[in-house]
Amino acid sequence: MAAARGDLLLMAGGIRSGSLNERLIGCAADIANDLGLRTTRLSLSDYPLPLFGAEALTIDEVPEALALKAMFRSHGGVILASPEHNGSVTAMLKNAIDWMSCPSRGEAPQTYGAFRRKAFGLVSASSSPFGGLRGLSQLRHILTTVQALVVPEQLSVPHAHRAFDARGRLADPMLAGLLADLVRSVMEVARA
Numbered sequence: 001m002a003a004a005r006g007d008l009l010l011m012a013g014g015i016r017s018g019s020l021n022e023r024l025i026g027c028a029a030d031i032a033n034d035l036g037l038r039t040t041r042l043s044l045s046d047y048p049l050p051l052f053g054a055e056a057l058t059i060d061e062v063p064e065a066l067a068l069k070a071m072f073r074s075h076g077g078v079i080l081a082s083p084e085h086n087g088s089v090t091a092m093l094k095n096a097i098d099w100m101s102c103p104s105r106g107e108a109p110q111t112y113g114a115f116r117r118k119a120f121g122l123v124s125a126s127s128s129p130f131g132g133l134r135g136l137s138q139l140r141h142i143l144t145t146v147q148a149l150v151v152p153e154q155l156s157v158p159h160a161h162r163a164f165d166a167r168g169r170l171a172d173p174m175l176a177g178l179l180a181d182l183v184r185s186v187m188e189v190a191r192a
């Protein structure tokens, strides 16, 4: 069944085996499913993209970029979990955003079909005491530039290597509650 405005897309900004951010995405997906939402989980490993700008390619020449952009376009709400690399968003996620920001055949420049007026919620997990917080400020800036509606709620999970219980859920009820608030907020904006 095709995705709809009320459906939620969830994706981590990295593809490391055992990724803490992928685990956090799993928690958000569980919450969304408990709320009765239809969800789609994506992995960037299924969309191997060339390095943006390295070759003179248009998005129409990169089927993986077109496919990823179509997935984002078809959902009203998106939750991204980004690892923090050197205080910023991962190169892999920035690369994917840069590709998806390109107009495809027939689109005017700066149409931003994958982002414009879509609701985005940002989370991060890191073994550090700050949980990847600095990377999310930059991700918010990037997404706002491509005209996404990024909800004010945000969650960074510190010491994330010990934040999940045996069932993969956030062990701290306060963090789990904040994640549920974020999921609800994204879907409220997506449906508005």
Ligand SMILES: Cc1cc2nc3c(=O)[nH]c(=O)nc-3n(C[C@H](O)[C@H](O)[C@H](O)COP(=O)(O)O)c2cc1C
Binding pocket: 014, 015, 016, 018, 019, 020, 021, 022, 083, 084, 085, 086, 087, 088, 125, 126, 127, 128, 130, 131, 132
């Ligand atoms: C090159 C590099 C830079 C990193 N920079 C940061 C950083 O600035 N802040 C941070 O909290 N963690 C940093 N880390 C640690 C990762 O964020 C941490 O390993 C995290 O678990 C990665 O996310 P993942 O588990 O979803 O792959 C860095 C790791 C690498 C390899």
